[in-house]
Amino acid sequence: MKIKKISLIILSGVFLSGTVIFIAYLALLSEKVEEKLEGVLWTVPAKVYSRPLELAEGFKVNLNYIKKELDLLSYQERKRPSSPGEYYLTKKELDIYLRGYEKQKPGLFRITLDNGEIKSVKRSDGILLDLISIEPLSIGGIFPSHMQDRILLNWSQVPEELIQVLVLVEDRKFFDHSGISIRSIFRALLKNTLSFSKQEGGSTITQQLAKSLFFSPEKTYSRKLKEAFASLLIETNYSKEEILLAYINDVFISQSGKRAIHGFELGAQHFYGTSLDNLELEQMALLVGMLKGPSRYNPRRNPERAKERRDLILGVLKENSLINKEEFINLSSKPLKVIKPSFRSQSKHPAFSDLVTIDLRRNFKDKDLRTKGLRVYTNMDPVFQLTLEESIKKTKRNLIEKYGSRLEGVQMAAIVIDSLTGEIKASVGSSNPREFGFNRVLNASRPVGSLIKPWIYLTALGSYKDFNLMTSLNDDLLKVNLSNGDVWEPNNFDKKFHGEVRLHRALWQSYNIATARLGISLGHEKVQSTLDSLKVEKKLKGYPSEFIGSFELTPYQVIQAYQPIASKGFYSSLRAVREVTGPSKEFSLTFPYSIEQVLRPEPLHLLRFALMKTFENGTARGYSKDRLKSWSVGGKTGTSDDQRDSWFVGYAGDHLALVWVGFDDNRKTPLTGRSGALQVWKNFMEELNPSSTSTLIPERITYEWVDRFDGKLSGRKCKNSEAIPFIRGTEPKDTPTIRKGCRTKYDIFSKENINFFMQAVNL
């Protein structure tokens, strides 16, 4: 009796504790289900995009450029574009079927062109528009450690067709059952028993969703039981719409490298480059069809199998009268048309990504970047980026061919910005542009060589009573006694002395001795003050050798310091990111463009004249006058001591580009700024052929014909004369008797005269 009682108590205890454990388990499971369905467990990594390309009436376009852009976006060339992602380009017209994105509706558009200028933009129904925007290129993401990626949709964004196809294919009784289908389970059990395996799942959509709560792929009966409990909990607490939406956002679609593509919206973007609501029925059918075997039916890896599967799904739609026979024939005859993958779990452009990360880290926590579904719109121009990468590779090949093993392992870095706005368009941190690791744009602090000279000459020209472009500088032997007792003796690159040289010539010929003497006469303090205006944070140390380039900066710092020169005096801090938006449309963080006029226009005009001469006669010579004028060009080569660094910085059109070439271990190279870095710049600019925006010359600037040797007044027809800009009042006043005959009244300053010069130089 006593034993019976004890047994009963023990049994009751076991039962009770079992019940408590079961209830606790259910509570835990319920919490997990709630988190999943409320979206807490979904991590949505930040997506990074390039800038969208806008095509506007009245603006010039480069056909090559458009073709490259469309190729990067995986648009297909087709004579009569009829579906999203197709285009046809001739010299006179661009017909394009846009895929659309949040700022541009999809559709067919016709752009009429005349000599590279957009004459009109029309919709397919003939309605005239002013501009269209081509979707930005997806260039990367910022991922959590498990690398799951998705884009969340709300119920109103889910196309009705997808719901119909999905329910029909995956779970016909979805709207009727209560989470589990007993019939399916028995059918699966029977099949598995007969085949001695656990192949058949018999899962409903709810069960499949429940399955993803447990991050393990095991197929056990206990796991099935857990899923069944979870399914019942899901069905008890959530509506059918909520369950289906969670499934659409959560289901695994494909693996792309380390990145796992989840949810239909990201699936649509991954395979078709557009949103789910822009997909055609056959494209949706493929995505639904892939659920059975994401790897087996991957249209990129197994296109034939994927097409078979898609057509099978289309057949199911026909059998269930969702489409008729003609539609079935039409849809199943269409090719798969998946795009090339442009997105990488690791960015294809690591140097640019580093710049993006810097901008983002200032404003966001790392965890939020990896989980909150932010969209990062950058300033990257994908065509510029590609062209810069190609220019780097091409130049490296050419240089190694020319110099052989001496350049084995040579490194390069380059960055391109919009001169006025400071927007970073492209960046490469290695001679192997897609290589991860040391980013030389940001981290290689190197002697700038002659790139420091324009800042010294700008300092001098600011003291306009003492210096103008024709001021005579001494380029003879210079010896400076240093505080440690040493004597510093700078040398020119050609190892020659040039005597008295005019200031502008000393700059574009890059004479070291004349510049060192000029720097010393100005003093470190004055030059530092110019560097401060250009917002260079690093300070000069006070060595005379800094005036000919021992001063060390990174490529990023150098281009920032040249940006106000390229933009005609307006500083704007460099920015890789344009805007960050959140999953809710209300959240948006912009990185506004801010400018500050930091340079006086008159001395800057004189400096830009000398920098233009670098291209006309100096170290970057070799271009036709027309080309120089249309580009409104200016630049400077730089070569550091013993040719360890080859630099070039130059603006053309509205863009400024900087290139560095050298070795990481600071070895000597056989290169100068001209033979190394300039070649990358040339390859890049010649490919893009940018057009420039002309501006007025500053009011207090006048031009005069002067003699290139004595600097006194001359005439257009006089021998050795050249047109030089002066700040009004500083121009020479005397005309030597010998030139009174060839200096006519037309050579005297007048509005027409100025116009003549401006047409000639376009500064």
Next chain:
Amino acid sequence: MKMTFSRISLILFILFLTSCATQMDQKVLIEDSQLDSFNLDISNFINNQQKLKSEVLKINAKSPSIQRILNNSDEFWLKGNLKKTNSELERALRLSKSESAVYLRLSHLRLEQGLFIESKSFSSRGLMNNKASSWEFFLLKIYQKLE
């Protein structure tokens, strides 16, 4: 009869001329009154930034596509959404760097945001524009004088 007809014709002709003259007078009067109320004195704009803004918003872009973007930005501005106004103006600036209408709006927007140095800098950049009209120059120069 002939006499009557020619008299009537003459009277009608005189009436026609008189009505034309009256209409011309009226037109001139309207223009005069507009000109009277319009004072080119720069202080008029410096002291009344709302008036300056309304003048700036009347400046249209030369390119229709830029004008379309400016219409968007003006709409956002009127609704008080300065962030979107700025985004649209930057969008316009990316397409063209030679539209005074864009520089004028950016100068005024920065003024409203309290960013005086930037306001002045945008107007300085606008003043470099060789396609600006004299009226655009006049307005741009005002931002150089605002503190």
